[in-house]
Amino acid sequence: MRINVLQHTPNEGPGMIQDWSQNHGHQMYIYHPYQFGYLPTASETDMLVILGGPMSPNDDLDWIDQERQLILELIKQDKPIFGVCFGAQQMAKALGKKITKSPVKEVGWAPVYRQTEEIFGLPEKTTVLHWHEEMFELPDKAQLLFSSDKVKNQGFVINHRMVGLQFHLEPKADNVREMVVNDFPYIKGSVLNQTKEDILNSPVPAENELILNRLLDYITE
Template sequence: MRVNILQHTPNEGPGSILDWARVNGHQSFVYHPYQFGYLPTADETDLLIILGGPMSPNDDLSWISQERELIQELLDKDVPMFGACYGAQQIAKTLGYKVSEAPAKEVGWAPVYLQSHVIPDLPAELLALHWHQEMFEVPKEATLLFSSDAVKNQGFVMNHRVVGLQFHFEPQDDNIREMVINDFPYIEGSILDQTATDILNMPVPTINKEVMFKILDYITAGKD
């Protein structure tokens, strides 16, 4: 399987998603469209990963529109897709739904609560990294998957092939350090009231990687 990864800022990489690809014998290709402008084609994509970033799907940038064209092609072809934060927003926007200011800016560690058992064996509550102040409208074609105390629309699952999460399960400890040291000013104004040190001192829960693997297994089930 060819796993095509769209990365949108240097400090928000694929983390444990690369581990999942290696364990399963898949090849990963990481694209940086914000810098180089290149995207994979739909025909060469068996799984699309759309990572987070500081931009908004509402920004008027040609590569953002081109990403949505690719997403639409893959939706039409029933190709598995996972979006984190901005990536989940891009999927919702492609489907015709709004991306708007969230009720609260969430940056730091906070629990998320499972809202559906569509994906088997997910815990009822998990501690996730949040790094956002916009949110997606959950597509009518999808099922609400997670909520947090401050923001209801934290995740969705659709057609056994698409999952979008407003937060992050994919970062490992070294990824968290990279995010915080490079983007610590963004922490200001978060409802979670955590400092950069608070965020860095929280070890990534080991269950997060397990859940990331389960989500990727679920959306790729039956695909070679």
């Protein structure tokens, strides 16, 4: 399977998603549309991964709109799509929903809570990395997957083929360090009240990889 990844900033890469891809013998192609302007076509995409980034889906940029057109084409073709943070927001906006400022800015480690029956084998609660201040409206026909203490819409699943997460499950320890040392000014103003040292010194929960793998397996079954 060819997995096309849309990466939107140098310090937020695929992390454990790449490990999952390699373990399953897939081929991964990573695009940087914010820098080079190129996107894959729907015909050369078996699965799409849309990562996070500092931009907003509301920004008036051609490549952001083109990403949403690609999402809609892949939905028509019933191909799996996995979105993280900005990526989940792009999915929701492509489906006609609004992206707005969150009531609070969440940056750091904090729990999210499963909102579905245990159809994925997911735990009721897990600690994840938050790095956002915008949120998505829940798309039509979507099932709410996760909520946090501060923001209700933290994840959704649609038709066994699409999962969008407002938070980050994919970073490994080195990826977290990369995010923090390059983007630590963004931590200021977070309701989670964590310093960059707090974030760096918190280990990545081992269950995050298991949860991520189950979600990726689910949409590619």
